[in-house]
Amino acid sequence: xxxxxxxxxxxxxxxxVMMLAFTSRESYVKKDLRPYPKGCVFRTVMGEESSRNYxxxxxxxxxxxxxxxxxxxxxxxxxxxxxxxxxxxxxxDITNPHAVETDPATTAMVAMAMLRNGSTLSHGRYSDNLxxxxxxxxxxxxxxxxxxxxITAQTGTQIQIKLxxxxxxxxxxxxxSNIQPELSEEPELLARVKRCQDICVRKIQGAQDxxxxxxxxxxxxxxQSSFATNxxxxxxxxxxSVDKKALERAREFQKNNYNTKTGDVDTGLGAGVVLYSVxxxxxxxxxxxxxVEEEITKAKRQGKLAAQAAPSVENLEKIGFQKDExxxxxxxxxxxQSAKVEAQRDDVMSGFGNNGGEExxxxxxxxxxxxxNKDDGWQQWFDNMSGRLLKIQNxxxxxxxxxxxxxxxFCTATCLLILSVNNDIESxxxxxxx
Numbered sequence: 001x002x003x004x005x006x007x008x009x010x011x012x013x014x015x016x017v018m019m020l021a022f023t024s025r026e027s028y029v030k031k032d033l034r035p036y037p038k039g040c041v042f043r044t045v046m047g048e049e050s051s052r053n054y055x056x057x058x059x060x061x062x063x064x065x066x067x068x069x070x071x072x073x074x075x076x077x078x079x080x081x082x083x084x085x086x087x088x089x090x091x092x093d094i095t096n097p098h099a100v101e102t103d104p105a106t107t108a109m110v111a112m113a114m115l116r117n118g119s120t121l122s123h124g125r126y127s128d129n130l131x132x133x134x135x136x137x138x139x140x141x142x143x144x145x146x147x148x149x150x151i152t153a154q155t156g157t158q159i160q161i162k163l164x165x166x167x168x169x170x171x172x173x174x175x176x177s178n179i180q181p182e183l184s185e186e187p188e189l190l191a192r193v194k195r196c197q198d199i200c201v202r203k204i205q206g207a208q209d210x211x212x213x214x215x216x217x218x219x220x221x222x223x224q225s226s227f228a229t230n231x232x233x234x235x236x237x238x239x240x241s242v243d244k245k246a247l248e249r250a251r252e253f254q255k256n257n258y259n260t261k262t263g264d265v266d267t268g269l270g271a272g273v274v275l276y277s278v279x280x281x282x283x284x285x286x287x288x289x290x291x292v293e294e295e296i297t298k299a300k301r302q303g304k305l306a307a308q309a310a311p312s313v314e315n316l317e318k319i320g321f322q323k324d325e326x327x328x329x330x331x332x333x334x335x336x337q338s339a340k341v342e343a344q345r346d347d348v349m350s351g352f353g354n355n356g357g358e359e360x361x362x363x364x365x366x367x368x369x370x371x372x373n374k375d376d377g378w379q380q381w382f383d384n385m386s387g388r389l390l391k392i393q394n395x396x397x398x399x400x401x402x403x404x405x406x407x408x409x410f411c412t413a414t415c416l417l418i419l420s421v422n423n424d425i426e427s428x429x430x431x432x433x434x
Contacts, residue, residue, distance in 0.1 A: 074398070086410040087157070109410060112175050149206055149216070229251055229254055274348050278342050287431075313326045355403075363418055371425055398411075
């Protein structure tokens with residue numbers, strides 16, 4: 001291969017092979033070691049990928065210790081049916097995870113946290129917990145009525161009241177997307193997961209209002225709609241039949257919540273909290289903003305644009321974008337670049353004033369968006385965010401909200417997803433390029 005010719009010595013070859021083995025998923029999962037980032041150091045060293053944008057980040061020891069403690073706590077919270085629960089909005093005083101009923105939304109969040117932290121259905125420390133969780137969600141999807149917009153008959157859960165009545169199907173859909181790459185050796189199960197994914201997609205699209213938001217908004221309904229956009233995006237990337245117009249409406253709804261010219265944020269469905277709305281704007285614009293930057297950079301390299309050319313509508317048209325497409329992408333670029341700064345301001349990050357599940361979900365949105373965009377600033381974001389979360393972790397390893405979504409199970413799952421986001425650099429970056 002041409003790339004091998006770039007190596008200066010056999011010693012460097014050996015170094016690259018060693019690094020490849022070190023970062024291999026098999027190398028840490030089968031030995032039940034703690035996970036390391038899934039990004040391929042080998043391809044970066046060989047010059048096939050940009051090391052500037054394709055960041056490799058090893059989890060700091062103090063963060064890994066917090067992850068271990070949180071995972072150990074949350075595994076003990078699993079119910080016999082394979083699920084986890086957040087409890088009801090009316091009884092938020094109940095914090096014992098075994099004293100509440102399981103719900104699909106919370107189960108999906110915990111399952112995604114286990115998956116991101118190195119466990120699959122066959123390997124890893126929590127594989128015996130992940131399989132029953134998957135079965136629990138699949139049964140919920142398969143038993144849901146055809147005409148319903150959700151996958152559970154439950155009402156009044158903390159997550160539904162605060163995010164929206166259809167949040168369960170949205171988070172379940174995201175988990176089904178995330179686990180599909182791990183099912184190549186179980187074709188029958190993969191086919192079942194894909195069938196359930198299709199059901200979820202139809203339900204999400206059926207619940208979409210004309211403006212692109214999702215019906216049944218809760219206290220911070222903008223987050224339900226934002227995660228629905230993510231779920232449709234991931235489902236499409238995994239081959240599900242997603243209505244492109246529905247996905248575009250979903251993205252436009254999120255982007256329209258942020259005015260790049262004035263800096264104003266529409267918090268009408270965000271409980272009046274800037275953080276909830278602005279992080280949705282960042283996430284919805286991340287993929288398109290990345291395409292703009294990549295295409296503009298390519299055009300400059302090819303001499304089609306001057307080195308100082310801005311990513312404007314005019315310049316996008318010059319390099320082949322249709323006028324309406326150029327306007328959409330240029331807007332996405334502006335929204336992303338401005339909204340990501342807004343989302344990381346200290347006064348904005350304070351959210352409602354203290355930490356709740358909605359704040360944690362918003363932080364997760366920002367971090368994943370920056371990785372999807374291949375944004376160099378994500379590591380600074382991670383250092384800041386991990387410092388914040390480690391300060392508020394409970395002695396037993398859990399996290400708990402102090403308003404709205406207070407469930408220790410749901411909050412712990414979300415914090416685990418934030419602190420281990422570097423383990424999904426490769427898949428998130430790949431998603432951003434599709």
